[in-house]
Amino acid sequence: MKIAADQECFVCGPKNPIGLKADFSVDYTTNSSEAELFLSEQYQGWQGVVHGGIISTLLDEAAIYACRPVSLHAVTTSLTVRFRKPLSTGVEVKVKAEIIEIRRHLATVASTLSFHGEVMAEAEVKVMLLDHKKEILS
Numbered sequence: 283m284k285i286a287a288d289q290e291c292f293v294c295g296p297k298n299p300i301g302l303k304a305d306f307s308v309d310y311t312t313n314s315s316e317a318e319l320f321l322s323e324q325y326q327g328w329q330g331v332v333h334g335g336i337i338s339t340l341l342d343e344a345a346i347y348a349c350r351p352v353s354l355h356a357v358t359t360s361l362t363v364r365f366r367k368p369l370s371t372g373v374e375v376k377v378k379a380e381i382i383e384i385r386r387h388l389a390t391v392a393s394t395l396s397f398h399g400e401v402m403a404e405a406e407v408k409v410m411l412l413d414h415k416k417e418i419l420s
Contacts, residue, residue, distance in 0.1 A: 293343040304340065304377070306347040314380040315347035323371045332369040337395055337403045344379035345391035345407035352384065353411035359388070360408040369395070369402045379407070387411045 289297040306317040327333035349356040379393040
């Protein structure tokens with residue numbers, strides 16, 4: 283499968299008119315990523331509550347960005363999400379991720395989504411590194 287970037291990603295693509303437009307920063311020394319974004323009512327499931335699929339999507343994308351220091355291209359192989367509390371719409375959240383382990387071409391990444399410092403959801407994400415740069419984390 284050939285992977286091509288066209289800036290239309292639902293999560294981070296600036297050209298996607300209905301996307302989240304999350305702007306992730308990547309820390310190349312800690313193999314981590316972070317973004318803050320506003321989740322409006324258009325991303326609700328139940329009235330006034332952010333849809334769990336949107337939360338899961340953000341946790342997944344943060345994990346992919348956390349892998350950028352070791353692989354420019356990566357894809358999720360599994361995503362296990364734990365929802366701690368319902369998240370209201372109309373709030374700004376922070377999503378973060380950090381690589382925990384790399385074995386061969388598979389990274390294990392921990393992602394969290396928080397509101398005012400309280401973790402609302404977390405995930406363990408397994409990520410296949412398609413053009414892996416190094417075997418051992420710095």
